[in-house]
Amino acid sequence: MSATPINPLVPEPWKVQRVHRDTADTFTMELESAGGKRELPFAAGQFNMLYVYGVGEVPISISGNPTKPSSIVHTTREVGPVTSALRKLKPSDHLGLRGPFGVGWPVVEARGADVVIVAGGIGLAPLRPALYQLLAARNYYGKVVLLYGTRTPADILFRKELQNWHSRFDLEVHVTVDRAMGNWNGNVGVVTTLIPRAPFDPHSTVAMVCGPEVMMRFTVQELEKRGVGLENIYLSMERNMKCAAGFCGHCQFGPAFICRDGPVFRYDHVQPLMAVREV
Amino acid sequence: MPTGDAQQSNSSILDRSQLDLLFGALAERGYHIVGPRVRDGAIVYDDVASSADLPVGWKDEQDGGKYRLVRRNDEAVFGYAVGPHSWKRYLHPPLVRLWQATRKPGGFEVTPEPINPQKTAFIGVRSCEIHAIQIQDKVFLGGPHVDVAYKARRENAFLVALNCGQAGGTCFCVSMKTGPKAQSGFDLALTEVIEKERHYFLLEAGSDAGAEVLSALTLEPAGPEELAAAERVVKNTAAHMGRALDTDGIKDLLYRNYENPRWDQVANRCLTCANCTMVCPTCFCTTVEDVTDLGGEHAERRQKWDSCFTLDFSYIHGGSVRPSARSRYRQWMTHKLGTWIDQFGTSGCVGCGRCITWCPVGIDITEETRAIRESETAPKRSAREDANGD
Structure with missing residues (x-):
């Protein structure tokens, strides 16, 4: 060339x-x-x-x-x-x-399985493209579940779209808030509380998780309790980024460059470091 | 392995008095020449016009946190180890402009920084430094993206290696298998030989460009005695390493020891000053700075060296990911000796010893590695107590 x-x-x-x-x-x-x-x-x-x-x-x-x-x-x-x-x-x-830049969600790889999407706050934004793609090829997947948690009802993103998704028969949408006012009649509690009763087959499920790191840690715990294999859980990580091309070194997470090898990682690949503070 | 005969035909003798012929040949071919010279009490890399600019008769005494230039009792041209500079300041400069932008109606126009590097010859590149350059090649050229400016600078560099005749007090290239003799990756390589009656260099070519220069110099071929003398020089250097580092299983050692209490111990001494990362010939991290003129008509982005020892380095909204000195030192050393291997298939350390010498408090990467290794093998003493104590 x-x-x-x-x-x-x-x-x-x-x-x-x-x-x-x-x-x-x-x-x-x-x-x-x-x-x-x-x-x-x-x-x-x-x-x-x-x-x-x-x-x-x-x-x-x-x-x-x-x-x-x-x-x-x-x-x-x-x-x-x-x-x-x-x-x-x-x-x-x-x-x-x-x-x-970066490596995205395993949308194609998840074909044939149930898909559970767990989003915390603004973490819904990078997951929305995955949802669009799942819905565009809906027949390839088993159950598709979206579990979404925000701080308050006023922080709910893509409200109209969520309502549309909620009314579809081929998509399960559950929203929860940390704190609610009187006019909220939905779930209250952190997003991980939605996991135990969410309808998916844990032995044939791909989970896509994005939110604050602490939320992702607890989400993985709950998914693991349900029996989802760690190799079927994917997270989107965040670090400081300057170049996005693997040159500047800022986004390192152990051996990974988040910009190049992520931001989406298979959980079992990053598991040892998730337990270490200040990596 | 080349035979003795082949070596003989490849290596020539360049008398000390002929060293400027090499400068002339490089200048004739359009190379800007940079090399070692004495400035501010240290041997640094800068423009050199002739061999008179080189640090003739100087050597460096180095130890943890210590660097002194002293007179030698001979007139060796390259009788020192390495100074605070490395060639990364030319191939991966401390400050470069990436692009400029000017405001225009409806938006702005971005003009990438032109890429037209000067042909540059580096004089006196040590074997550890060649390895460092090759490591940075992997960082900037070996991934899915290519740093096009680095690539151009690299392609325009002519490397005159120097096989070390003097081991520094903090050198450990033998441990890292990066020296003291340059095996490849150079255009020309010199070995300085000083005998009672004779002062000369063995000069060999390592590339077509080097061979062309060598043939133009029309030198005497080296005989068996000269080859043997040059061999003795590097053997002697290899035998006098100031430091040693056991690299056996080092990646897994560090991966197992993210929570070792030794990180707290070293953090009590570390000033997080970033000196080690600035002098390291392989540390490649940068940040960017976006600047504008006062009128807002002109903007530009500058890339400058950065260090994992700063708080800003890992800042994301809400705070730094590595607020403690413990985590920053751990990041640096674990990267250098461990995660680097997963990232680039090579250690990030070439054993040049700069980080030890230029650390204001003399923190020694070889000692820190040893301490972590020994904490695993030593009689089970404090490891458990420390774990319980915190």
Whole structure:
């Protein structure tokens, strides 16, 4: 190959199509290429590096539909200067994009099995593409279950979509909140409390889990109690990332580079380190 | 294995007085020449114009937290071990611009930093340093993504190796199987031989580019005595390593010892100053800095060396993943000697000893490894108590 190699460190111009607020601190933005019509094929669970001109760059998982890659969708929480600046962008504003990077969810590998998706808070965003993909090929799977926990009812993401999913006969959706007001008549408690009675066959189940690390640890415990094999549990991990290409060293988790070998890992591959603090 | 005859035809004799011929030949071929020279009380890598710029007659005394230049009692040109610099400052520079952007109507335009490295010849590259360069090759060129700027710098480098004639007080290349003789990965290799009446270099080519330079120099071929003398030089160096590190099963040793109390002990001494990572020839971590001018018309991203010893290094919203010195030292050493093997199929340590010498409190990676190893084999004393105590 003599063509100029692609430089993974240089962002490409993309532009905002739409931004909307999901909750008080979370927003979703749809992007399209600013360099002519261009699709960005991605796998469910992969992420992009988004750059706001003059502010900085952050890794954000893709929350859109992998079967419709002409529009790239990101859902994120406003937690720092870059995500705040992202939130302030308006339709047709430009931003820089590098990606997609990383290894995603084993959606294809899970064919033939039940699939249980366990999401905590913003952890639903990187799992949504997997759900889209499962539903697009629904016949290949046994039961598909979504267990989703948030802090309060006001923090529930993708509310309308959840309602649509809830009304489908081929999808089980259970939502729980840590704290509720009077008008909430759903489940209260952490997401792990939904696992014991969720309808799936533990001996033929692939679990996809994303949320805070502590939530993922307890989720794995509950799944294991039900009899789900550790080799069938997948987690999406988070670490500091700068380059996303395996050069900068920031995202190391033991021998793994989260950006390159993850962010999705098979649990039994990371199990020994999950028990160690400050790895 | 090459036969004695083949070696004979490959190696030539470059008299000390002819060393500048090599500089001339490299300059003629368009190479910018960098090499060792004395500055600020240390031997550092910088531009060199001729052999007069080299650290003639100097050697370095090194130990944990200690580095001193002293006069030799001969006129050796390369009579020192290694200093605080390594070649990564040329191949993977401390600060590089990745791209610039300018505001334009409706958005901004990104211009990648042009990639046009200068042809550069490195003089006096030690065998451990060649290994370090090859390790960084794996990091930047061996994965699914390629660092195109590194690749170009690497392709434009001409390596003149030096087979060590002097082991430093903190050297342990023999343990890491990375020296003291350069076996491959160089364009030319020198061995400095100082005898009563004679001061010369054995010069051999390790690449086509090196062979071309060598043939242009029209030197006398080396005879059996010269070859034997050069062999003695490296043998003597190998016999005088300042340190040793037992690498047997080292990856699993470290994987078993994430909770060893020794990490607390070393954390009590470690200042988390990051010196070890800056001087290490294989440490590759970087961060980026996005900057703009005051008017916001121009923005750029700079990549600069970073260190796993800083709190920022592992910062994610909410805090640092490794707030304690214990976890940061453990990360560095476990990476260097353990996880590196899973990541890149090689140790991240080449035994150059820089991290020991330049540690302000003299923390010694060979000693720390030994302590962890011995904690497993020593009579069951404190390990259990410590585990209970915390």
